[in-house]
Amino acid sequence: MVGRESNNGQTEGTNGINFSAVEFEELAAIVAERAGVFLSAHKQREIESRLYCRFPYIESLDGRALIQMVKKSDSALQNLINSLTIGESYFFRNRPHFAVLKEHILPDLIRENQRHRTLRIWCAGCATGEEPYSIAMLIEEHFSELHSWDLSIIATDVNTSFLEHAKRALYGPWSFRGVGQAVLDEYFTAKGEKQYQLRDDIVEAVEFRPYNLADMPYGDEFLQARFDILLCRNVLIYFSFDLANEISAALADRVNPGGYMLVGHADSFPALGQLQAIYQGGTYYFRKPVRSDPAPRNRRPSRLEIIPGIGVDPTGRHLAELADHALAGAKKRMPSRLPRFGFDEIPPVDSGGDRVSELLDQARDSADQGDLETATELLEELAQGGGRVDHRVYFLKAIVAEQRGQIPSTVASLKQAIFLKRDFVIAHYYMGVICEREGHKKDAMRYFRNTNRLLREHQGDWAMDEAEGLSAEKLAEIVENRLKELQLDLEVEQR
Template identity: 30%
Template sequence: MLMLSDELYHRFATLLRQRAGLCYPEQRRADLTHGLQRLALHLGVESFAQLLAMVESRPSAWDELIAELTIGETYFFRNAAQFAALRDIILPDLMQRRATMRYLRLWSAGCATGEEPYSLAITLHEVLPANPPWQVSILATDINRRFLNRAREARYGNWSFRETPDDLRDRYFVAEPEKGLWRLRDDIRRTVTFAQLNLAEPTYPAPHLGIVAFDLIFCRNVMIYFDEETTRQVVQRLYDALVPGGWLVVGHAEPNVVLYRQFETHNAPGTILYRKPLQAPLFTNASTPVQSGPVVPAPPPALPASPVSLSLPPPPRASSAPISSGVLSSASPPAPVRAEDLLHVARTAADRGDWQQAQTQIEALIKAHPLFAPAYHLQGQIAEHLGHLEAALAAYRRSVYLDPRLIVGYIGMAHVYTQLQQPDAARRTLRSAQTLLGALADSQVVDDATGSTAAELRNYVRLLMEKVDLR
């Protein structure tokens, strides 16, 4: 059995704290040692020094380390008091304030194997009126790739239903007795978009990535593994990712008056809820990310960026279902094909991290509709995410050449210019975005992919300008 020296313990602990926010003080040293021993056996390495070098240099080994150390113990409708508060307090409040739009955005931050976001989707399906239907978009993120792969399958054993009434399970799941599993109904499964995200990295909120303007965030039993400073930063970013009046639900072990002081505190039976004040600004200077897309970690150690959903799917068209699907198949739709439909297919592939499929779809779209500006904007987002900054800049430029009023194209250019250390060019494109935004009403939706309004993007552009000026 491999032994973890003091030096290697401190190096692993520092690595995990800096890159994932995971805290392993001396009292948790045994937990870290056991996880590293399992990983060393799995990867076939003979020493912890060799293992450290591997996780520092290989993205796949880093993912395996995270998979070994993160805990996915969860089940459907975990903490019944919080789901009761969702039905009785949160949703009535949101339904009243969103009665005109009839559109809700939710985020399950730290979704593990998917039981939490799917529980949210089922609850909304049960509560929201069906006629006319509400449109719902649920983003579910986790740092653990293994968990996300299992979540996308939406198949669960009986243990995941230990607090779920049988009749509710039977309404929303199809039994697969030969496998001893239950498969979630496709219409509910398609309401949730999964993406990998490291909450400890300052990459959110970000309108151009779709990580902003949520009506509700569930972030439960995640921050208990962070140190106090990381927790403070994460809470601030979650606060800024909410719309004014948006709700935050955290685990029972996580409430802290000091950390949540900017929220309104609402006591509910068996739980505490937090709401962003209605008069609060959308963003604060404390948490706006400097970079766009995935963060490229500064060495040492050199670790991979965490893929982030490029954008949420656009609001689905109204139908007779109470919750419309937010995801389309990646297969090419039959001809004749609208540019908007092809764009949605390409964006969906990008959202799930299938970059080859996304690039194939966007190339087919550009070939069929060479003058469709949003196609080049998405092409720029994909290239930027993959670290191809010059190609991203060329695509963003083409998008605004074809549509000089495409505000998100100018914002994309500014992000790339900032990463290329060209602050004058970044300021110039941000001023173009500010001029266009200044002519729009606050409530006007500017980016259909994320639902971002002119007021939200004005705040975001202003803060980006301040970050550029500080460089």
């Protein structure tokens, strides 16, 4: 407990700067506007104490004083943003991404860009630099031919203290979790107690710049270039759904045709539907189609894409398309691409089943077409229609609610779907994703473990997943990767 004198002259026992609910809302609005970052009201106490540490010079404990200060002074505003952005990162984070960079993405781009010999890479939201430096090390290790190319690795972040740290390139042991000793020996020199200095040539290979992704949808000053590889991983989870989706679209625009984009597992937003999603080596990544690519089949973006890791096959085609094709003879009606998990095995509802299926299809179609209001109305009607409402209604409600940025309602609907069908594996997985996005890592792990358990239990006869083209094996692989990464994150938090 820290004691400081408050503005009314009394010493208060507190461990934070105090905001009233209204002041906290105002603070959240400033941070959302200036950095895009969404401050959740339930984190108010944690944020108050974080700010207390970052603004030690502030005289009073009054949140109003801090708001005035950040309104007046750019450096106070930057300090506020620096205090509220989360910079957790480590070298070679999400190994499967580095494996696909090595095995597929870089070899492909080296082939494709041979004529002009340029390669542009952008790490957006690079935190303290581990991510872009990992790419520089990967290139150094396996693609030395790129030394004679016009190669640039640009790394940006809104947090200027992270960028300073990145430029110093001095790291503690937690930046190396998941990295073998060989990398340490080859690229780092021990310095002081458990600190490691990165080799100069790798440091020089990366250019760091401050850049606020929240500015993207409104046009920006310096990033006029297009990139061959764009990484924006574990960044957009901190933004509101709408802004994250807008930024995803703006980022996807910045990818050269034939170029690639890698996002964090929980950062996959529907706007990325304009890119080809590729599944390889237990992970997903995106490629911007080129004109000479075979014409895509006439496909509307699907709400299904909101759930990362679902709905794409290794050739980049949407699995629902394949399923449409494969099931064309088997099913009379396949009007929409929204999920139909377990479609065949559950009688729709106790009464009026056909009417329910019809309404559900209409709701899917409305959602597919972006008419979320109609979709919501139809789903409400279904949910209140009496009889036993089936899990698909709640699953679709969850997807639509997430599209509308209504996270509590997404969670409530998913819980209801799981309540109605305990082994609804995709709903468990989806809950894991939402929990991860919302920063509830332990809950995310619980749902991912449930997903794995269900997949194991149903091994071999998971017909409903086959029907959508998503194999249990693939989902298990994705979930395993998530669990490994979340475990690493939790270990750091528990330090």
